[in-house]
Amino acid sequence: MVVPGDCEEISPILSMVGNKWTVLAILILSEGPKRYNQMRREIETISQRMLTVTLRGLERDGFIVRRVITDRAPPQVEYSLSPMGEAVVPLLFSLCDWSARHVAKIAENRRVFDSQRASDPCV
């Protein structure tokens, strides 16, 4: 066996990490609880549908907690990290950190690879 634990078993987390919105949402909530439209403004490019879908998925998995604040005039919904959500943050930060340190090299690797293909497609 290659990975610690069964390969199939870990797919939920891997697909979680693979989701660009999911990781972003968790990292934004790592700053503290936020409301729906507040997150929407911070992520900017996310569509309303995707924010909802993303938050619903994270709530279902138990990474975040959804709390409806009823005692206010415009009904507000606050999202925050659960303990498990807090627990992944360091892992995601490591990932982001590694990525930030290697993104330039990867971009260059791609350029080289692509230009080699273009100039000599038959190899």
Next chain:
Amino acid sequence: MVVPGDCEEISPILSMVGNKWTVLAILILSEGPKRYNQMRREIETISQRMLTVTLRGLERDGFIVRRVITDRAPPQVEYSLSPMGEAVVPLLFSLCDWSARHVAKIAENRRVFDSQRASDPCV
């Protein structure tokens, strides 16, 4: 800013990690160099097309190295991790490890969430 480095900048790695085949391929190669069909047998459920696409992408990014062995009767192609590929392995292992430790809890969270929805869809 939420993440170390720009959010947009890290997407290549995040999408790399999100790919279930990609992670699997790297982890399998962390055992040592392998040939194409050898990997195909080990991953079992991967389609030929996806293995090719996955390996090509990893090679383009510089995570793996493709080496054609010409001095043998049936032409062989060997894949191995590049130094950068080796460098991500610990990170992927951490991820897998964390996942393995939480997969059961996540599965239960989902069950609870889904059954609450089913019994009381209006809340």
Next chain:
DNA sequence: CAGAATCCTTTTTGATACTG
């Protein structure tokens, strides 16, 4: 404010057949 619902486009993946 915080969404749900619908429709439509794009991206990913899989199955199948063929090749040097």
Next chain:
DNA sequence: CAGTATCAAAAAGGATTCTG
């Protein structure tokens, strides 16, 4: 052995409209 090419299916994502 190690692919490529093509087509079909599925999944993800976005735009728009509507609501308590």
